[in-house]
Amino acid sequence: MDLRNETMLILGDLIGFPTVTSDSNLDLIAYAEARLREVGAQVSLSRHPEEEKANLLATIGPAVDGGVVLSGHTDVVPADEDAWTGAPFVAMRREQRIYGRGSVDMKGFIACALAMAPDFAAADLKRPIHIALTFDEEVGCRGAPVLVSEILRTGSMPSAAIIGEPTEMAIIDAHKGCYEYTTRITGLAGHGSAPDLGVNAVQIASRYVTRLLDLGRRLEDRAPTDSPYDPPYTTINVGVLSGGTARNVVAGECVIEWEMRPVIRDDADFVLAGVHAAEREMLAEMRHVHPDASIVTDTQGAVDGLEKDPSSAAVALGRALLGDQPTAVVSFGTEAGIYQAAGIPAIVCGPGSIEMAHRPDEYIEISQLEACLDMLATLTTYLST
Numbered sequence: 001m002d003l004r005n006e007t008m009l010i011l012g013d014l015i016g017f018p019t020v021t022s023d024s025n026l027d028l029i030a031y032a033e034a035r036l037r038e039v040g041a042q043v044s045l046s047r048h049p050e051e052e053k054a055n056l057l058a059t060i061g062p063a064v065d066g067g068v069v070l071s072g073h074t075d076v077v078p079a080d081e082d083a084w085t086g087a088p089f090v091a092m093r094r095e096q097r098i099y100g101r102g103s104v105d106m107k108g109f110i111a112c113a114l115a116m117a118p119d120f121a122a123a124d125l126k127r128p129i130h131i132a133l134t135f136d137e138e139v140g141c142r143g144a145p146v147l148v149s150e151i152l153r154t155g156s157m158p159s160a161a162i163i164g165e166p167t168e169m170a171i172i173d174a175h176k177g178c179y180e181y182t183t184r185i186t187g188l189a190g191h192g193s194a195p196d197l198g199v200n201a202v203q204i205a206s207r208y209v210t211r212l213l214d215l216g217r218r219l220e221d222r223a224p225t226d227s228p229y230d231p232p233y234t235t236i237n238v239g240v241l242s243g244g245t246a247r248n249v250v251a252g253e254c255v256i257e258w259e260m261r262p263v264i265r266d267d268a269d270f271v272l273a274g275v276h277a278a279e280r281e282m283l284a285e286m287r288h289v290h291p292d293a294s295i296v297t298d299t300q301g302a303v304d305g306l307e308k309d310p311s312s313a314a315v316a317l318g319r320a321l322l323g324d325q326p327t328a329v330v331s332f333g334t335e336a337g338i339y340q341a342a343g344i345p346a347i348v349c350g351p352g353s354i355e356m357a358h359r360p361d362e363y364i365e366i367s368q369l370e371a372c373l374d375m376l377a378t379l380t381t382y383l384s385t
Contacts, residue, residue: 140301
């Protein structure tokens with residue numbers, strides 16, 4: 001069987017594992033582990049402390065410094081079956097595309113790495129290839145810090161990491177950070193006919209959201225003049241506002257799910273300072289009526305951006321593999337900043353378009369899989385010299 005068809009078969013298998021972040025990824029990890037052990041890879045797993053999830057780290061080649069990490073996350077976002085033409089967790093080939101949840105984000109890249117594993121093993125590698133599969137990327141990159149710690153623990157320091165998020169095989173050398181929060185407001189429930197005797201958590205939440213939106217507008221004026229991003233400024237998004245029980249009941253609780261995507265780290269400090277000031281102001285009012293009222297903001301994920309580094313070994317590697325093309329930036333977040341913060345230079349480069357991610361009828365072009373396979377074949381030769 002040729003490599004192209006093998007990749008599509010593996011991708012079909014991967015799509016068939018419904019690894020929505022809320023569920024286990026262990027079946028997919030076991031599948032990948034079996035394929036990698038079959039070609040002689042050294043494999044280790046790092047488990048989630050509470051849930052049925054695991055990271056996988058596989059090394060093919062000598063246990064020396066200077067290898068390259070091929071990194072992909074195994075979790076996918078939920079799929080509303082009613083919005084799909086076919087079953088989201090059954091791969092379907094139509095024309096020159098493979099459809100299915102996770103096909104582009106980012107099981108296509110993982111399929112390419114697994115399909116190439118026998119070739120990696122057969123090559124006379126002078127430096128290793130590390131295949132890294134993580135859990136919970138979609139909800140704050142919770143698995144990647146654990147896996148990167150495992151890489152550092154092994155003692156063989158990679159020279160670069162390629163995070164295979166969909167970039168249409170462009171070399172991405174910078175992206176915004178992503179900080180995710182849950183704010184829980186606890187007031188005092190009561191009858192709607194006497195609102196002054198309660199503390200309406202929904203009304204407090206509306207003021208809280210208004211403050212976030214005001215901070216978002218102020219961030220537009222803080223954008224660096226040379227910002228390469230679109231939009232060029234740090235953004236705030238309120239994704240979920242949930243609270244109350246009925247129109248005639250003073251709402252006792254409300255939850256806000258929100259995020260910010262900083263262009264620069266100082267913007268994150270600016271936002272949090274504004275948020276904490278708002279919380280203190282609102283709490284003083286709330287506790288005047290109900291001393292046990294509270295506003296608690298929990299950090300669900302705090303992922304630093306990938307900072308541009310003209311001397312990055314990962315950028316040099318990308319150009320060696322793909323030609324001396326210009327680099328680009330993106331506004332979406334990835335695990336690349338986690339590698340960079342650990343001293344492992346990183347780029348984002350993988351098959352498919354990010355515009356297809358998180359959508360009904362998600363797909364990846366077969367030509368993109370072929371381009372990724374070509375890059376990995378070139379990497380094999382690069383690490384064998």
